[in-house]
Amino acid sequence: MRDTLVLNASFEPLSTVTLNRAVVLVLQDKAVVEHSHPALRVRAAAVELPVPRVIRLCRYVRVPFRRQAPWSRRGVLVRDQHRCAYCGRRATTVDHVVPRSRGGADDWLNTVASCAEDNHRKADRTPEQAGMPLLHQPFVPTPADAMLLALRAGERSSLPEWLGRHGGHRAERHPLAPAA
Numbered sequence: 001m002r003d004t005l006v007l008n009a010s011f012e013p014l015s016t017v018t019l020n021r022a023v024v025l026v027l028q029d030k031a032v033v034e035h036s037h038p039a040l041r042v043r044a045a046a047v048e049l050p051v052p053r054v055i056r057l058c059r060y061v062r063v064p065f066r067r068q069a070p071w072s073r074r075g076v077l078v079r080d081q082h083r084c085a086y087c088g089r090r091a092t093t094v095d096h097v098v099p100r101s102r103g104g105a106d107d108w109l110n111t112v113a114s115c116a117e118d119n120h121r122k123a124d125r126t127p128e129q130a131g132m133p134l135l136h137q138p139f140v141p142t143p144a145d146a147m148l149l150a151l152r153a154g155e156r157s158s159l160p161e162w163l164g165r166h167g168g169h170r171a172e173r174h175p176l177a178p179a180a
């Protein structure tokens with residue numbers, strides 16, 4: 001499909017993203033267009049621009065995962081943006097959905113970020129046994145996920161904690177929606 005290649009500020013290729021996501025990054029001044037389609041144009045908000053084929057991030061981001069994304073506790077916390085999978089509050093620990101004592105693996109699909117309280121409360125049980133449903137399903141992060149998480153992490157660290165908590169929803173409106 002018409003995915004856009006994303007380069008780091010250092011010109012190192014990071015991943016591909018959807019056209020919509022590429023346009024958002026350009027409109028938010030987080031990336032510049034390096035190459036665009038010679039003929040196709042896209043209407044985004046109130047402006048029209050060539051369809052970007054390659055964009056480059058304005059600021060260098062340190063991507064938290066390698067391409068194959070080996071599992072790590074830190075990686076799980078970054079993937080889940082330090083939000084507890086059971087209550088949504090700040091998470092500092094990693095919980096095994098199927099406990100290790102019951103054969104649960106150390107992998108992306110069996111681990112979620114958890115606050116210490118919920119991790120302790122769930123103890124040696126599955127979510128069903130504990131009556132603690134997951135707010136979202138764990139997933140194996142793609143290179144695009146890793147890059148977008150790195151961009152968001154950079155935003156949050158430059159904002160006060162109380163503001164950063166709500167900052168994730170800004171400018172997330174559909175880029176190709178007609179201007180209001």
Ligand SMILES: [Zn+2]
Nearest residue numbers: 084087115118
């Ligand atoms: Zn919790």
